[in-house]
Amino acid sequence: MHSDDFFDLVDRLAIADRIESASEVIGDFTRAWGLHNVAYAALNMPAPGAAPRPLLSVTYSPEWQKHYAQSGYVDLDPIVRAGLGGILPIDWAEIDRGDPIIRKFFGEALELDVGANGLSIPIRGRTGEFALFSVTSDQSESDWRAMKRELIRDLMVVAFNFHAAALRACGAEEEPATHLPLREASCLRWKALGKTDDEIGRILGISPHTVRFHLESARARLQTANTTHTVAKALAVGLINMSYEPSHLIPKKRR
Template structure:
């Protein structure tokens, strides 16, 4: 499936989510659309007192025997992903077949062996901070090659959209936006959430690249963000876009 078609289909499906029971199937569809097999939506991995993966799971279809063995070996405290994902505003991806220096971090042998035994060779993780306070993490696993950078960017936007639906249904009293964006700024942010570049947005809105970037910079400042990805994430959580 080409990128724009995949984005359009997934975005439409996520926008149609209107009850908590639809959240799991939405994450499962994202997982399948990118060629992965399993997903988990977890409460924050950074809870120092929590040693059980099973107790963190909100939604997911990872085999129960995987989670049981993971907890039996107490692998949660040995997993390097929690600290890395907590500091990253964008998704983190990996392949267990890559050398540690290329991957950027090292998995314990026990985690690699467990993943191999369940046909898992690669994954993606992304953290989300709710406006209501809690932090969540999504994991997606499979046997496909590691995502390309373009695929990773696309998945990041779609996961943000899905989390926006999750927060809308689970935290309906989330705080209101701290600042208003103009109509043009909102248009630019909406197209950015669809994976468009400044040049593409300029052609769509009949604006120069410089003007698009200026609108983007203004929106980033107003919502107290540091980059486009964080801007889209916050705009989704504030329900400025959907």
């Protein structure tokens, strides 16, 4: 997905205040990446308008949704369990399928058009809410492996922005933006644009080691799991401006 199109999509998510409008944006993301399904489920949403049952937005077939509910899969879903037990992206292919019940779960999911491959992003909010944002694909195993690394980066940004839209839709207050020093924000901005530490260092006239220092400092400041998570959160709460880089941060070329 072209970076300009991607950040236009993120900007649209940032102003969405209804699940329906946010879901329309996610539909564009899904088509751009050639994905098959997308699902968002949230628990304990911190808002007066939040329903006592999970908040759901899914494109799975009605047959799978009905079968999932009737089979009581919410209590044994290995993807949900992995999300509740960790903070990192979940590649469905890496989930242990030694248990016959888990093999049956994935077999039925494939049969009912969920998708052959999947990635899920666990999200934990400041007031105890938990959400899981998932996408699936019917690509071949080799094609899926080839696109997965880049997809995870974009998916984390989209997942956190969709969750922020869901909070707004429920009437929750936005998380106050934490101040980021200009250099940290600049390094995160270039990371969001896909630059390596070495490339960022050359752009800003600093060493790759200093770039990593600023990224780690931002990660600690925002209490995130890794750099991708830091970029996603910084975008979600408006701490980096993708269309503007302060000119004084970029060293002038010598004549």
